[in-house]
Amino acid sequence: MSDNTLHIAVIGSGGAAMAAALKAAERGARITLIERGTIGGTCVNIGCVPSKIMIRASHITHLRKESPFDAGVSAQKAPKVDRAKLVQQQQARVEELRGAKYEGILYDHPAITVLRGDARFVDSHHLTVKLNDGGEQAVHFDRAFIGTGARPAEPSIPGLADTPYLTSTSALVLDTLPDRLIVIGAGFVALELAQAFARLGSKVTVLARSRLLSNEDLAIGEAIEAAFKRENIAVLQQTQTNRVNYINHEFILDTNRGTLRADQLLVAAGRTSNTELLNLEDIGVKTERGKIKVDKQLQTTVPGIYAAGDCTDQPQFVYVAAAGGSRAAVNMTGGEATLDLSAMPGVMFTDPQVATAGLTEAEALKRGFSVDTRVLDLENVPRALVNFDTHGFIKMVADRDSGRLLGMQAVTAEAGELIQTAVMALRTGMTVQAIGDELFPYLTMVEGLKLCAQTFTKDVKQLSCCAG
Template sequence: MTHLKITGMTCDSCAVHVKDALEKVPGVRSAVVSYPKGTAQIAAEPGTSPDALTGAVAGLGYRAMLAEAPPAEKRGSLLDKAFGWLGRGEKSAGEGCGLRIAVIGSGGAAMAAALKAVEQGAEVTLIERGTIGGTCVNVGCVPSKIMIRAAHIAHLRRASPFDGGIQATPPAILRERLLAQQQGRVDELRHAKYEGILASTPAITVLRGEACFQNGHTLSVRLAEGGEREVAFDRCLIATGASPAVPPIPGLKDTPYWTSNEALASNILPKRLAVIGSSVVAVELAQAFARLGSQVTILARSTLFFREDPAIGEAVTAAFRVEDITVLEHTQASQVAYANGEFVLTTGHGEIRADQLLIATGRAPNTRELALEAAGVTVNAQGAIVIDNGMRTTAQHIYAAGDCTDQPQFVYVAAAAGTRAAINMTGGDAALDLSAVPAVVFTDPQVATVGYSEAEAHHDGIETDSRLLTLDNVPRALANFDTRGFIKLVAEAGSDRLIGVQAVAPEAGELIQTAALAIRARMTVQELADHLFPYLTMVEGLKLAAQTFAKDVTQLSCCAG
């Protein structure tokens, strides 16, 4: 009797498929396969190839290895033969094993997981309490980048480095029309990438309502049209995203403040806009509103981008002040009041008055209404679900992905996590490597980072060697007459291996992926410096920055290798 240890099976029907495949191997008389035990017992003719047995299992997408026989087994017993004869009479249950997967949410992580699970043969029930598509397409990435782009065009018509030869014309901003254009594209993408796909995928059942756990294998869904429904599952993915966090400032909750959701959907451009926040959403929307005509004041409790390399915050702050955006560093509102259409913010530096107030102090995971304790799912102090690199929670058979977890809050991370969660829920073994995640902030100049900053490396005990190249050394920036910003490379001391890049540049988002690939490939700065980069491009700045580790680039000719 030959014994195999099999991983990847997710149900009894999977075991039937494995049994059928094994019994087709020449020399195999019978096979007994157990899904709960993850084993196969094979009665075969002498000389039957073990590689043929493991190969037959691998051909189905599972993993198999030879295992020792259980101590109590009596080889060749009548009981073994009986099991083999009985097993021959079982019939296949069809592709995909009929695994029931519940997905809570419909954003990037949820959709990626649902589609991958269906591809793996599962039946999916997707539950959404709000608008299909989640944050990114509806109230996040897509509408914000449309607004930012429109504001950029307005800014260029008002002022550019070429105004000496191209007459500037202050634009008339028709916010209602811009908003209609923005919302039209949002609706188009939501239908094409979410609603239409769900409607055309029969293996996905969509329930509109709010889900919470009854236990580790059952959800209760309060349906939007009324009533409740129980959803039993073999596996579940939590992908409920996050919502704008609101700080407990006295008086704030009694005012008509904006979060990013209201700011992006408003057809009004306030004359005076105050922004509380100092990171991605705060700075992106602050600059967009300023370029569309608002007088903007940012209140930062520390500095802009205080968690990043200090050079980033300094460069963005300088660029904002040139555009008459007021940046108040080390400033917090201790009280907010609203009367007669005006906000009054009390700070340690006096009162700030504005027609509208935008709160952009981060996003909080949407986990409080899920009754996670009923399923044994653990969250951290911020309410984010704790997961491993396979997206498994602390509860068996329950996974999580996206902004509701303790992973970086980027939609591309969420989608990648959702795909890997689905692979693992259907018997695979996939992990998400977050060692080189590129990030972009769509200000002007843009901010882009990947890997370690110097401070992060030192925190982890890594000695560094770093270089910062200002953009007045980059030919593309000189040709654009726009040398705002820098490119900084962080290398591991001794090995000179590139471990981090920070950039502030008008097209920083277009160069950071090259940096991410270089880090993932474990390149040294010299190897990066030796590569060919097209001239004139902003990404050539990476090569030039790498060359500064060994040369004075101010003494090089153009495109010098």
């Protein structure tokens, strides 16, 4: 490449940064990528990949203990869980994917140079990198992209910092199962890990400051609480932790619900953006509570400097990060692209899963829509009936005047596999009538969307099994 080639500095190597670097290189730019830690960022190393492996292992463990078919297919003996071997298997797959999808691609790419160290902005066109191997290197750039991600937040609970508590990062590689585990947090990460540990054999108590999944429709939190109750996972709502002590290898929590004790404490109460070392304030990049503010083009408040992913004010999903990074790269290289999050899917991988897209009923009302809603219980979904698992529901929110779908929420087995159909319907402005008239394969969970849509105009209990 010539000296006149557009030079873009990319800080980070996770989902957003990788997407930005590869798309910008594809469009002819020269890239210097700076990573201070492990190549690959959160998702492949300490997030999506290892957590879903752990969740799948716990699901298999649960099915070997009990299933809806135990009367005819009985377990011979209780499963023995070797947590150390599960972690070994999990981390081997993490290393495999990191090597194939991140390290191998970066180090083999002719347009990308990788620097290992801490980046700090000098001004809007210069960085200094404190190299991990010693010394510093100056980097001059035409454009810059920030994709530094986030880390588990540490709540300001007295005594907590002086204890060896677990975060979502350390919990995933914990090679022994605690007999008693307390989880502080009631969001996606907290609840996924709480159920996984419970199914592997720990006695788990979840502490929710308000209620489970307080940002979602109330019925979703209630359904997950009921699922946890069925599995003997204790849920304490409206619970404040006043102090944490660690004495004789035991965590002691002073709460408004009394004193609680556990062998391990997992704190999963949000994430903090990794932005404090970048010198953003001095160069004019605005943040709010550490999160970088970006516009629809993913540009920060400083022209030529872009950002995406968990370090910004965008939703913290890796596919949002990657989409943002890719679109930022288009804009950094002379194109025009925006990130439309109006139909963004969200999935929580508990059992049952939670999946959402578009607006909740409360959000639609707040935006001024006249809404019509329907909730379909799963005993009306043939796939759920033949699975002998009818816990949960599908809810649709529609515009009352036009019938256009505004949002959908589902608590079902494999909800993550059906949500994209709802996303496509939202993207194309489909009405619930049109969804109800579509062809859906019989005995699939996604058929529940058709049935829920049909409830706007008819009683689905009066339909034959696969009535069109």
